[in-house]
Amino acid sequence: MSNSPQLELKQSSAELRGEKTGIRQLPTVSKFIDTTTCIGCKACEVACQEWNDLRLVSTQQTGTYQTMPTLDANFWNLIKFREEEREGVLQWLMRKDQCMHCADPGCLKACPAPGAIVQYENGIVDVNPDACIGCGLCATGCPFDVPRFHVRTGKMAKCTLCVDRVSVGIEPACVKACPTGCLQFGTKEDMVALGQQRVETLKKNGQPNATLYDPPGVGGTAVVTVLAHGDHPEWYGLPADPQIPASVWLSRKLLRPIGLLAMAGTVGAALGHFLRFGPSQPAELQPEVTPTVSGPEDIVVGDHIVRHRLSTRVVHWLTALTFFGSLLSGLPIWTPILGWMSKIFGGLSVCRWIHPWFGLGFVATTLVMFVLWVKNMRMQKTDWGWLGPKALAYMRHSSEDPDVGKYNGGQKLFFFLVAALALILVATGLVLWFPRELAAPLPGLSWVLHDAGFILFAAAIIVHIYLGTAALPGTFRSMTRGTVTKSWARLHHPRWYREVTGEPGGALPTTDDAKK
Ligand code: HEM
Ligand code: SF4
Ligand code: SF4
Numbered sequence: 039m040s041n042s043p044q045l046e047l048k049q050s051s052a053e054l055r056g057e058k059t060g061i062r063q064l065p066t067v068s069k070f071i072d073t074t075t076c077i078g079c080k081a082c083e084v085a086c087q088e089w090n091d092l093r094l095v096s097t098q099q100t101g102t103y104q105t106m107p108t109l110d111a112n113f114w115n116l117i118k119f120r121e122e123e124r125e126g127v128l129q130w131l132m133r134k135d136q137c138m139h140c141a142d143p144g145c146l147k148a149c150p151a152p153g154a155i156v157q158y159e160n161g162i163v164d165v166n167p168d169a170c171i172g173c174g175l176c177a178t179g180c181p182f183d184v185p186r187f188h189v190r191t192g193k194m195a196k197c198t199l200c201v202d203r204v205s206v207g208i209e210p211a212c213v214k215a216c217p218t219g220c221l222q223f224g225t226k227e228d229m230v231a232l233g234q235q236r237v238e239t240l241k242k243n244g245q246p247n248a249t250l251y252d253p254p255g256v257g258g259t260a261v262v263t264v265l266a267h268g269d270h271p272e273w274y275g276l277p278a279d280p281q282i283p284a285s286v287w288l289s290r291k292l293l294r295p296i297g298l299l300a301m302a303g304t305v306g307a308a309l310g311h312f313l314r315f316g317p318s319q320p321a322e323l324q325p326e327v328t329p330t331v332s333g334p335e336d337i338v339v340g341d342h343i344v345r346h347r348l349s350t351r352v353v354h355w356l357t358a359l360t361f362f363g364s365l366l367s368g369l370p371i372w373t374p375i376l377g378w379m380s381k382i383f384g385g386l387s388v389c390r391w392i393h394p395w396f397g398l399g400f401v402a403t404t405l406v407m408f409v410l411w412v413k414n415m416r417m418q419k420t421d422w423g424w425l426g427p428k429a430l431a432y433m434r435h436s437s438e439d440p441d442v443g444k445y446n447g448g449q450k451l452f453f454f455l456v457a458a459l460a461l462i463l464v465a466t467g468l469v470l471w472f473p474r475e476l477a478a479p480l481p482g483l484s485w486v487l488h489d490a491g492f493i494l495f496a497a498a499i500i501v502h503i504y505l506g507t508a509a510l511p512g513t514f515r516s517m518t519r520g521t522v523t524k525s526w527a528r529l530h531h532p533r534w535y536r537e538v539t540g541e542p543g544g545a546l547p548t549t550d551d552a553k554k
Contacts, residue, residue, distance in 0.1 A: 044205065045064070045158040045159060045160060045162075045201070045205050046062050046064065046158065046159040047156050047157065047158060047159065048157045048158060048159050048161070049146065049156070049157045050146070050152065050153050050155070050156045050157070051146045051147075051149035051150070051151060051152065051153065051154050051155040051156070052149060052150050052151055052152040052153075052154070052374040052377070053152060053153075053374065054152075054374050054375065054377075062159065063159065064158070064159040064160040065160065065225045065226070065227070066141075066160055066161040066225065066226040066227075066260065067160045067161060067162065067199070067204060067223070067224070067225060067226065067260060068161070068223070068224065068225065068226040068228075068229035068230070068259075068260045068261065068262055069199065069210060069212075069213065069221065069222070069223050069229070069260065069261045069262070070221065070222040070223070070224075070229040070232055070233055070262055070264075071133070071134050071220065071221060071261060071262070071263045071264065072220040072221075072233075072236055072263075072264040073131065073132060073133050073134075073220075073263060073264060073265055073266065073274065074220075074236075074240060074245075074248075074264060074266050075218050075219065075220035076117070076132045076133075076134065076218065076220045077132075077217075077218055077220075078103060078117055078119060078132045079217060079218075080105065080117055081212075081215040081216060081217055082115055082117070082134060082211075082212035082213075082215055082216055082221060083105060083113075083115050083116065083117060083212075084215065085211040085212050085214065085215035086113075086114055086115035086197070086211055086212050087113070088211070089200060089203070089211035090114065090198070090200075090211075092112045092113065092114070093112045094112075095110050095112045095113045102119040102121070103119050104116070104117065104118060104119040105117070108183075109135060109136070109184065109186050109196075110186055111186040111187055111188045111189070111193075111194075111195040112188075112195070114136060114137070114195070114196055114197040114198075115134065115135070115136045115197060115212055116134075116135045116136070117132055117133070117134055117135070118132065118133045118134075118135045118274070118275055119132055120132070120133070120273065120274060120275060122273045129267070129273070131266075131267070131273055131274050133263070133274040133275060133276070134212075134221070134263075135275065136184070136196075136197040136261065137163065137182070137184045137196045137197040137199070137261075138182050138184070138256070138259040138260070138261045139161060139162055139163045139197075139199055139259055139260035139261055140163065140181075140182075140256035140257060140258075140259050140260075141161060141256065141257030141258045141259065141260070142256050142257035142282065143155070143157060143163045143179075143180075143256070144179035144180050144181055144256065144282035144283065144286055145163070145176035145177075145179050145180045145184070145185055145194075146163060146176075146179075147179055147282060147286050147290060148175045148176055148178055148179025148180075148286045148289075148290070149175060149176045149179070150171070150173060150175060150371045150372070150374075150386075151169050151170055151171045151173070151386055152169065152374055152377065153166055153169040154166055154169040154170040154171070154176075154194075155176060155194075158201065160204070161226065161260040162198065162199045162201045162204065162260060163199075163260075164198050164201055165193075165194050165195065165196060165198075167191075167193045167194075167195070170193045170194050171371075171386050171387045171389075171390040172187065172191060172192025172193050172194070172387075172390065173371070173390050173470075173473075174187060174192075174194075174473040174474050174481075175470075175473070175485070176194055177194075177473060177474060177481075178283065178285060178286070178473060178478070178481045178482045178485060179282060179283060179286045181255075181256065181277055181280035181281060181282065181283065182276075182277070182280060184196050184197075187474060199260065199261075200212075204223075209223040210223055226258075226260065226262075229262050230250065230252065230262060233250035233252075233262050233264055234250060236248075236250075236264050237249060237250050237264060237268075240264070240266060245266045245267075247266070247267055247268050247269040247270075248264065248265065248266050248267075248268055249264075249265055249268025249269075250262055250263070250264055250265075250268075251263040251264075251265050251268065251271055251276060253277075253279065253280050255279050255280050255281040255282075256280050256281065256282065263276070283478070283479065283482050284482075285479070285481075285482030285483065285485050285486050286482070288486045288489075289485050289486055289489050293486065293489045293490060293493065294372070294373050296493065297372070297373075297489065297492075297493040297496075298373070298375070300493055300494075300496075300497045301493070301496050301497060301500065303497075304496075304497040304500040304501060305500055308500060308501065308504040308508075308509075311433065311504075311509070312504075312508055312509065315433070315434065315435055317508060317509055317510065317511050318435045318509060318510055318529075318530075319510070319511045319512060319526075319529070320523075320525035320526060320528070320529045334347055335347045335350070335520070336444070336534075336537075336538050337538065338524075338538060338539055339521060341523060341524055342521040342522065342523055342524065343521060343522055343523075343524060343527050343535070343538050343539070344520055344521050345444075345516040345520065345521060345522045345527075346516055346517060346520050347520060348520065349410075350407075350410055350411075351517055351518070351520060353403055353406050353407050353410060354407065354517055355517070356399075356403045357400065357403040357404055357407055360396050360397075360399035360400035360403055361400050361495075361499065363392070363396035363399070363400070364393060364396040364397045364400050364463075364492075365492065365496060366379055366382055366383075367380075367382075367383055367388075367389040367392050367393040367396055368389070368393050368492060370386060370389055371386065371389055371390065371393065372489070372492075394467060394468075394470075394471045397463065397464065397467045398464070400460065400463075401460050401463070401464040404456065404457065404460040405460075408453075408457050411453060412453075414443075414444050414445055415445060415449075415450045415453045415454070416450075417447070417450055417451075418447075420439075420441060420447070421446075421447030421450055421451075422447065423447060424446065424447030424448040424450075424451055425447075425451065428447060428448075429447075429448055432446070432448065439532075440532045440533070441532070441533050442530070442531050442532060442533055442534070443531060443533045443534045443537070444531055444534040445531075446530075446531070452498065452502060455494075455498060456495075456498070459491050459494060459495045459498075462487055462488075462491040463488060463491045463492065463495070465484075466483075466484035466485070466487045466488040466491065467484075467488060469481055469484035470484055470485060470488055510530065512526040513526070513530075524539065527539075
């Protein structure tokens with residue numbers, strides 16, 4: 039933020055409640071740029087560098103008089119030299135490229151860090167580097183490709199419309215330096231009036247397509263630009279109808295409430311199920327003391343059967359640890375409602391740093407788990423019934439299928455769902471890790487898929503935890519001590535029970551049957 043000007047805020051990134059107090063109303067300000075009187079002298083570029091104390095950036099020859107190919111974290115104001123040859127006439131279309139200070143700023147809407155991007159009451163959009171976590175999501179929200187990032191810190195930087203000068207009543211440095219008067223500064227109302235006047239003059243002087251560029255798709259901008267060829271803003275490198283990308287809306291406005299509802303709803307459904315149906319356990323309970331084993335699995339040890347050997351249990355818990363590491367470091371980035379979770383890791387910046395590493399750990403352990411378990415997960419014809427009626431019957435404890443082997447159809451489907459979601463999360467997560475290196479719409483698309491993936495995953499894991507603990511007593515121990523009781527195996531996995539023990543046995547009566 040430019041020396042933290044004492045201006046009232048209109049809105050702020052990742053805010054929980056509105057910042058607007060309405061105590062002090064300020065008129066919206068605006069910069070007026072007339073591309074038809076710009077002579078490309080670059081006085082504005084120099085003034086911007088000087089006033090904002092920006093580091094010197096090497097110029098780059100691109101075959102024109104343009105200083106460098108594009109904006110930079112240390113170069114916020116760039117005169118673009120464009121040569122357009124139309125109907126045999128060479129047009130030299132110069133435009134001052136900078137942040138447009140949108141009335142509805144996509145950068146602010148996309149930013150996950152509270153207060154990293156603010157919009158003052160006078161319409162200026164500013165960045166607070168202290169709050170910025172360098173995630174790059176603002177760039178996916180900006181329709182003008184403006185946010186740039188410092189190489190070392192990763193923090194976002196852009197034109198501030200000299201808010202530090204404006205807040206004490208003086209014009210931006212570039213406007214002060216411009217020798218032709220093609221830059222002006224004032225209230226938005228005055229600048230629009232000036233622009234319309236200039237457009238009328240141009241139209242009278244043989245430029246019938248002249249317009250004032252103030253795009254409504256972003257609610258208008260606090261930088262209004264006179265274009266002689268207003269029917270072709272793309273000739274100046276401006277989008278014809280800029281809009282905040284749909285990914286910002288999908289992620290922030292749609293998936294956020296859906297995700298919160300899905301997670302809370304799944305917890306509520308598990309609780310409701312437990313109250314209605316209670317646990318599913320054998321009527322004939324076996325001794326509580328379950329031996330801990332580290333040897334091979336699928337063998338009988340006294341009254342118990344070894345279900346998971348030590349290596350499988352270790353991989354399972356590493357997967358769980360890295361999953362929750364990813365989830366807990368991702369959730370505070372996802373929504374400010376869960377922003378308090380960032381304290382677990384020491385702040386949002388640490389979450390941003392650590393999250394992808396947890397994610398990679400999770401994917402690596404999931405891969406090992408996949409290799410270890412896949413041979414037991416081959417889908418049989420009867421397993422597909424778990425997509426519908428069998429799952430419902432199972433949840434009502436109304437039938438235990440005598441043909442269920444070591445894993446039932448529901449567990450197999452969950453296994454493959456986990457593998458598919460891990461793939462989606464790693465692919466989209468890698469894009470989000472380095473969003474600046476990739477062109478739109480890939481980062482935006484990845485953002486939405488990453489959100490949808492983790493929401494589905496979180497809901498599925500809640501069900502998984504419920505079934506592995508309260509709903510099916512005796513299951514959790516299979517992942518801690520490695521063994522289950524014979525009666526547990528006979529009730530929930532009868533075919534596996536028969537195969538391992540060599541004893542006959544269909545489904546055992548459950549506590550529900552005993553009650554009947
Ligand atoms: C290889 C795997 C993964 C990688 C590389 C990865 C990377 C990322 C990146 C770079 C972001 C953008 C925000 C940020 O910079 O921190 C992000 C967001 C997020 N990730 Fe991951 N992630 C992975 C796996 C996971 C997993 C397993 C989960 C949860 C189960 C998860 C949950 C989230 C959440 C909740 C967000 C916030 C989304 C938002 O801001 O809309 N991620 N991830
Ligand atoms: S031009 Fe881009 S960076 Fe500037 S306010 Fe608009 S969305 Fe934000
Ligand atoms: S890099 Fe991330 S935290 Fe910083 S301004 Fe952009 S979106 Fe906000």
